[in-house]
Amino acid sequence: MxxxxxxxxxxxxxxxxxxxxxxxxxxxxxxxxxxxxxxxxxxxxxxxxxxxxxxxxxxxxxxxxxxxxxxxxxxxxxxxxxxxxxxxxxxxxxxxxxxxxxxxxxxxxxxxxxxxxxxxxxxxxxxxxxMKFNPAVNKALSWVKEGKIGTLKFIRCDFFLNKTYDPASRLFDPVLGGGALLDVGIYPVTAATIFAGKKKPDHLESYLERDASGVDRYNRMQFKYDSGLTAELSSAITLHGIGEMRQLVLIGETGAIVLPLFWMAEEARLLSGDGEMLETFSAPFDCNxxxxxxxxxxxxxxxxxxESPVQTWDDSIMVMEILDAVRRI
Ligand SMILES: NC(=O)c1ccc[n+]([C@@H]2O[C@H](COP(=O)([O-])OP(=O)(O)OC[C@H]3O[C@@H](n4cnc5c(N)ncnc54)[C@H](OP(=O)(O)O)[C@@H]3O)[C@@H](O)[C@H]2O)c1
Missing domain, CATH: 3.40.50.720 (NAD(P)-binding Rossmann-like Domain)
Known part of the structure; x- marks a missing residue:
């Protein structure tokens, strides 16, 4: 009990x-x-x-x-x-x-x-x-499932942080698991798995820029699914985190969805195929x-x-296995 x-x-x-x-x-x-x-x-x-x-x-x-x-x-x-x-x-x-x-x-x-x-x-x-419990992310997922943007074709998701190199920070320490991919890249990868229907990509290409210690400061990932869905993802810990590089964009055959600051989203936007704003879902956090x-x-x-039916053990394992594949380990 x-x-x-x-x-x-x-x-x-x-x-x-x-x-x-x-x-x-x-x-x-x-x-x-x-x-x-x-x-x-x-x-x-x-x-x-x-x-x-x-x-x-x-x-x-x-x-x-x-x-x-x-x-x-x-x-x-x-x-x-x-x-x-x-x-x-x-x-x-x-x-x-x-x-x-x-x-x-x-x-x-x-x-x-x-x-x-x-x-x-x-x-x-x-x-x-x-992020799995974020109301704006879940609103975007229901819009996709309801067919509001037609068949989802393309996911674009980036998470850039701009930190100054600090050997004392866990972000830059290989022993502590430093690097962009594990710290922030995990969010775009998770976003892709959410909107790809909890599926692993069938094809994956990646590029990581590492420093001398082996920590990745920047990475790019391209996922392709046999369904025809593709995803372009990236993350960084030493590059400018301007708005465009911190959002999730979902492009469907008839519309699009944008989530600014997607991993901590308090708003989701639904747009028509020609860019007209159809609906804005606003969900300020109750706390943080x-x-x-x-x-x-x-x-x-x-x-x-x-185990949570929303964030299952298999969900976590799938993302971890993708992160291995991105690093080719
Ligand atoms: N969900 C999110 O939004 C989110 C956001 C940020 C971070 N995180 C995750 O949370 C974890 C911690 O991140 P953080 O930003 O809180 O890190 P942090 O500020 O560096 O704190 C990490 C804490 O871990 C303890 N620790 C144990 N061994 C350590 C070691 N060898 N070096 C440094 N600290 C050590 C320290 O606490 P004591 O000295 O008290 O033991 C330290 O205060 C990371 O895995 C990160 O991915 C999640």
Missing amino acids: TRTPIRWGIVATGGIAEKFCEACAFEAARTGKSALYAVASRSLEKAEAFASPRGIPHAYGSYDELFADPSVDAVYIATPHNLHAELSIQALRAGKAVLCEKPVSIKAKDFYPVIDTARAEGRFFMEAMW GYEYEIREVERCMAQGLT
Whole structure:
């Protein structure tokens, strides 16, 4: 039986952990189905400094201590990518439900044992692919399914960040899984799988520009599906993130859909074949956008599910296998 509220343990104290806690506190106040119960850091001082202003009652100086706390129902793993799979397995074995940041591993082969463990332990596991629960993305998907743009022929999706090189940042550190593809390229790849109907491309070409350490700073991908659908995708961590390079465009035979800032979209636009705006769907976040994945975990756990029907284990594995293919590993 899942307890209410779900008592969350937060693993790591970085940027995304802050955002997640903001959404979790929002949901705790809104419905009481979740509660921020504990946070763990590699340093007790950091854990306490994170816990105190957020009113999180328990702070631990190691991730192990948080996993060992029987009062923690679910953990949110927010470390750099290289630790995701190992910590997920540890948490599942300790009897916790797991919401793990993307990507769950650096390579697909390290992902499979996570799913094997979730299955063996009978525990909930989900990759925190928050875009899957975004109302504007889901509106675009229903427009496509309703035939509002005719047969979908072309997907264009780019996610450019413009960061200054910093060897201390996880983004530029190969050991921590740095690079554009795993950090932001995962979003255009996920967008392609969503709109291609959860299918892998039948043909794939890619180009990655790597720095001396092997980290990719820029990449381009071309996907082709036997249905005739094609996709052009790219991502970068050191190139200008102007509007055009941060949107999703879906071109159908009779119309188009545009999602500005698609991975955190608060608006979807439906256009006719000649560019006339037919409909604008506006969906400002209730909090910061992470509340939707928290609601999904609450819903699944309340129903005793071990996997989300929206962000399935196979969905995550498919994207990871595509990311392997893009890097030819
Ligand atoms: N869903 C989203 O929108 C979204 C957005 C941003 C990031 N993410 C994902 O979330 C993860 C964390 O990203 P972030 O931006 O929060 O990173 P970050 O600010 O660098 O924080 C990462 C945290 O991980 C812990 N950590 C453990 N081992 C570490 C190591 N060797 N080096 C550095 N930090 C280490 C640290 O916390 P302690 O010192 O407290 O242990 C650190 O604060 C990434 O996998 C990323 O893909 C997702």
